[in-house]
Amino acid sequence: MTPRRDPRREYQRRARRADLLAIALWASGAAAAALFLASGGAGQFTSPTAVVTSLGIVAGLIGTDFILVMLVLAARIPLIDRTIGHDRAIAVHRSLGKPALYLLLGHGVLLLTGYGMSQGFNPIAEIGPMLALPDMPLAVIGMGLMITVVVTSLVAVRRKFSYEGWHLVHLLSYFAVAFALPHQLSVGGVLSEGTVQRIYWIALYVVAFGAILTFRFIEPVVSSVRHRITVAGVTTIAPGVTSIHFSGRNLRDLGAEGGQFFIWRFWTGKTWWHSHPISLSAVPTGSTARITVRDLGAGSARISAVRPGTKVSIEGPYGLFSDSARTSPKLAIIAAGIGVTPIRALLEHAQFAPGDATILLRASRQDETYLWDEIRELAEARGAACYVMVGHRSKTGPSWMSDVDARRGVTLQTIFPDLAQSDLYLCGPTAWLDSIETEARATGIPSHQIHAERFDW
Amino acid sequence: MNTRSTLGSVFASVAVLIVGWQAGGVMLAPQPTTTTSPQTSTPKSVTSQPTGTTTQAAAPAPAVAAPAATSPADGTYTGASVSTRFGNVQVAVTLTGDRITDVTPLLLTNAGAHSVQISNRAAPIVHDEVIASQSAKVSNVGGATYTTHAYLASVQSALDQAGF
Numbered sequence: 224m225t226p227r228r229d230p231r232r233e234y235q236r237r238a239r240r241a242d243l244l245a246i247a248l249w250a251s252g253a254a255a256a257a258l259f260l261a262s263g264g265a266g267q268f269t270s271p272t273a274v275v276t277s278l279g280i281v282a283g284l285i286g287t288d289f290i291l292v293m294l295v296l297a298a299r300i301p302l303i304d305r306t307i308g309h310d311r312a313i314a315v316h317r318s319l320g321k322p323a324l325y326l327l328l329g330h331g332v333l334l335l336t337g338y339g340m341s342q343g344f345n346p347i348a349e350i351g352p353m354l355a356l357p358d359m360p361l362a363v364i365g366m367g368l369m370i371t372v373v374v375t376s377l378v379a380v381r382r383k384f385s386y387e388g389w390h391l392v393h394l395l396s397y398f399a400v401a402f403a404l405p406h407q408l409s410v411g412g413v414l415s416e417g418t419v420q421r422i423y424w425i426a427l428y429v430v431a432f433g434a435i436l437t438f439r440f441i442e443p444v445v446s447s448v449r450h451r452i453t454v455a456g457v458t459t460i461a462p463g464v465t466s467i468h469f470s471g472r473n474l475r476d477l478g479a480e481g482g483q484f485f486i487w488r489f490w491t492g493k494t495w496w497h498s499h500p501i502s503l504s505a506v507p508t509g510s511t512a513r514i515t516v517r518d519l520g521a522g523s524a525r526i527s528a529v530r531p532g533t534k535v536s537i538e539g540p541y542g543l544f545s546d547s548a549r550t551s552p553k554l555a556i557i558a559a560g561i562g563v564t565p566i567r568a569l570l571e572h573a574q575f576a577p578g579d580a581t582i583l584l585r586a587s588r589q590d591e592t593y594l595w596d597e598i599r600e601l602a603e604a605r606g607a608a609c610y611v612m613v614g615h616r617s618k619t620g621p622s623w624m625s626d627v628d629a630r631r632g633v634t635l636q637t638i639f640p641d642l643a644q645s646d647l648y649l650c651g652p653t654a655w656l657d658s659i660e661t662e663a664r665a666t667g668i669p670s671h672q673i674h675a676e677r678f679d680w
Numbered sequence: 681m682n683t684r685s686t687l688g689s690v691f692a693s694v695a696v697l698i699v700g701w702q703a704g705g706v707m708l709a710p711q712p713t714t715t716t717s718p719q720t721s722t723p724k725s726v727t728s729q730p731t732g733t734t735t736q737a738a739a740p741a742p743a744v745a746a747p748a749a750t751s752p753a754d755g756t757y758t759g760a761s762v763s764t765r766f767g768n769v770q771v772a773v774t775l776t777g778d779r780i781t782d783v784t785p786l787l788l789t790n791a792g793a794h795s796v797q798i799s800n801r802a803a804p805i806v807h808d809e810v811i812a813s814q815s816a817k818v819s820n821v822g823g824a825t826y827t828t829h830a831y832l833a834s835v836q837s838a839l840d841q842a843g844f
Contacts, residue, residue, distance in 0.1 A: 242685035246692050253693035257700025273819050341805075341819050352801060412825035 230549035230646075234671060237548075240306040248292055248315075251427075255284035258420040262413045272340040279333030280413060286326030287407070289319050290369070290400055291431040298434035299541060308543030310676075317376070324373045327366060358405035365402030372396045387497060397435070404428060439538075443486075447536035450474060454489070454533040455511065463518045464561065464593050465527040466504065469535060474507040477540060480547060481506045481568035482648075482676075485539035487514070489529050498538075499526060502565035502676075504594060506572055515594060517561040544648065544676040546573045551646045551672055554580035554607070555639040557659060559623075559651030560591055562678045566650055567594045570601045577606025581639050584611045585623070585651070610638060616655075623658040635662050642666055650676040752778070752842035759838035762830040764789055766798075769830035773838040780814050780844070783807050783835060789827045802827045810835055 259281050268274050296303065296316040303312050335346035335353065354360055374380055375392045384392070407424065408414050414421045452471035459465050479485070484502040488495060504515035516527060544565055554575045558566040563584060573580065582602055586592050595611065602609040612625050620629025636642055647663055649656050656675055663673055754776050761770040766789035774782040785807075788799035802824035809818040816836035821828045 242682070242688060245685040246688040249689035250692040250696050253696040254700075257696050257703075260697065260700035261703035263704050270819055276820065338821075341821060356798065410825070412820075412829070415826075 230551060233547070234550040237306055238671070240302075244303065244306060251288050251292060252285050254423070255288035256281050258284055258423065259413050262415075262418065262420060272337055275333050275340060276337030279330050279337055280411065282326045282333060283330030283407075283411075284413065286323050286330055287400075287403060288427070289323035289326065290396075291427050293319050293323065294396075294400065294431040295434050298431075298438045299538070300434055300438055304541055305543070305547065308548070309541040310543075320373050320376060324369060327369060331366065356406070356410050358409050361402045362406035365399045368395045368399035368402070372399060397432075400428075400431075443536065443538040446477070446538075450477065450537070452512070452535040452537060454529050454531050454535060456531050457527060457529065459527075460515065461590055461593055464515065465518075466513055466515045467526070467529070469512045469514075470510055471512065473509065474512055475509050477507060477537075479503060479507055479512075479540035480545035481570065481572035482545035482565045483540040483542045483568075484544075484565070485514075485537045485541070487526075488536045489526055490534040490536065491529060494525050494529065497525075500541075502542075502544075503540075503568045504564040506568050515561070515564045515567075517593075542676070544650070544674055545569060548674050549574075549646050551644050552576075552579060553641050553645035554648070555642055555645040556580070556582045556648045557585065557651075558582075558649075559585040559655050560587075560678070561593060562651035562676070563594050563598060564650075565676060566648065567598055567601070569648065570598065570605070570607070575605070575607070578608075579641075580605070580607035581641075581645075582607055582609045583638055584609065585625070585655075586611075586613050587615055589613055621658055621662055623655050623662070635659070636666060643668055646672050646674060648674045648676075651678055653677045752844045755842075756784075757838040757842045758786070759834035759836070759841075761787060762833045762837075764826040764830045766826055769827060769834055771831060771834045771838065773835055773842070775842055775844060780811055780839075783810050785831075789830070798824045799827050803831065806831050815839075 259277070268277055293316050296312045296319075299309065299312075307315075332346070335349045338353070339346040339349040354363065372393055372395055375384060375389055381389055408421065414424050450471040450473060452469050452474075455468040455470040457465055457467050481503065484500050486498050486500045488498045499516075501514045501516060503512060505513040518527060546569065552575075554573055556566055556569070566582070570580075570582070580602075582598065584592070584595055584598065592611070592613070599609050601607075612628055614625030614627050616622050617624050617626040617629035620626075621634075624633060639645060639647075642663070643666075645668075647668065649659055649663075656677055660673060660675060664670070752775055756772050756774045758772045759770060761768050763769075768787045769789055770785075770787040772784045772786055773780060774784070783806075785799075785803050788803055802821040805821050806818065806828055810816060810832075812818075816832045816839060818832065
């Protein structure tokens with residue numbers, strides 16, 4: 224057994240790192256504006272024309288900085304994943320998308336206006352000469368690509384695309400960012416040759432693209448080649464739910480913790496172009512690993528039909544839905560439907576004294592009790608209490624509960640009397656999970672004690 | 681965001697901006713230049729020029745020897761040749777009776793067709809603005825940052841020579 228970790232200390236260390244990341248994000252935006260000031264920018268706010276032009280340049284610098292930060296956040300860098308988790312990194316990535324696009328559009332509009340004002344043209348007439356500048360046509364194409372990427376990611380528009388279609392469009396953002404670089408270096412005065420600004424800016428690009436290349440492409444390929452994972456067998460454990468067993472080499476070296484997920488790609492003619500983020504349903508041994516999937520989309524239906532021997536490539540492990548995220552001595556776990564899979568693996572790794580963990584399993588119907596036997600066995604072996612709640616959701620009480628239990632007056636605190644000293648792990652469909660999370664917050668437990676994994680695929 | 685990261689972000693951002701502001705301020709401050717030797721009223725001699733002034737920014741160089749009372753002599757003053765990544769820029773400034781009456785480009789950025797196009801577009805605009813404002817302190821011409829800066833730097837060095 225590894226020596227018992229002190230979850231409080233680890234949490235504090237992680238919180239400090241998370242704060243530093245947030246500070247770095249904002250400081251990088253400020254640094255982009257500072258580049259402009261450092262190149263004599265302060266003296267460039269002297270006339271209305273100059274103010275418009277200067278603001279245009281600053282908007283372009285900050286907008287591009289945000290885009291580069293977005294690349295870093297999407298690069299799945301282990302340090303960022305361990306600090307804030309994949310989910311939060313992607314949430315921040317998403318929240319930066321629209322501000323970045325507005326800044327870049329503002330960059331174009333303000334500069335056209337400013338240049339137009341300085342020459343007495345209207346901004347529209349300025350477009351022609353602007354395009355005649357070196358590297359500008361490329362930058363305009365980059366802008367067009369960036370607009371496409373952001374628009375296809377708006378929630379309403381994204382629903383109309385398949386994941387693969389959307390992802391393909393999203394890959395254009397690499398080109399958009401790369402196409403914008405030449406005009407920044409040649410047309411812009413701020414990043415002119417031989418300046419510190421130019422060195423800093425190129426370094427930003429190298430870091431962003433380097434992170435993507437390393438952690439999205441090289442590292443997964445190396446890891447897939449090294450571990451040689453293949454499908455060992457597929458078993459149906461309930462109608463529409465299958466466990467896929469893998470075999471491979473040195474799988475413990477992956478360092479996967481119970482509760483984490485991998486992105487899996489199955490190399491058959493029909494499935495190779497589709498990648499699946501799926502949690503482990505058991506902690507890998509040296510030579511085996513297992514996931515459990517429910518047929519929710521056409522893609523997951525197809526992977527439950529893969530044959531033994533199929534080669535599999537992986538990216539991961541990712542996620543903070545594991546024992547690493549603990550902040551408190553006790554453990555409270557609630558899982559619904561297929562959301563039990565990471566919980567099943569989490570229970571193997573979680574550190575707790577007998578009597579300190581309580582598990583609640585939730586299903587609408589008796590045939591949705593996937594892996595419950597395994598969880599009951601694990602709970603018994605480790606001295607954890609395991610409760611189950613089966614039945615359709617309550618219409619009058621809290622919607623995460625079964626109607627029967629809601630009528631009986633069951634609450635979060637009657638199930639988990641030690642909730643205040645517990646880490647609460649929740650896994651299930653979004654609407655269900657939101658309902659519990661609201662109730663949990665109402666009990667007054669701080670948000671760092673709540674760990675949620677939303678399972679909608 | 682919690683208090684610590686909010687405050688940290690605010691302070692870090694402000695600090696970075698102040699550093700940038702300071703760095704920019706240093707560049708704006710007048711830097712004594714020693715290269716321009718007073719060269720009086722030689723009309724358009726492209727070959728023998730004071731060299732070495734390669735400032736890119738249009739930082740106002742202080743007049744080298746300009747007794748405030750005396751007005752500059754009429755004539756054409758050749759400015760320094762200022763190099764940019766798109767080629768050298770050099771202008772001659774004609775002063776008549778205390779006024780800038782003309783600016784003649786001797787060299788303009790000419791690295792490639794684009795540069796020539798940009799120069800040809802920007803030069804007349806800067807020319808008119810210099811004459812209108814009677815100084816080298818005019819706003820940048822859109823899309824011709826290098827050319828404008830170099831053009832104005834050359835104008836300024838010619839004015840400095842004249843003690844304008």
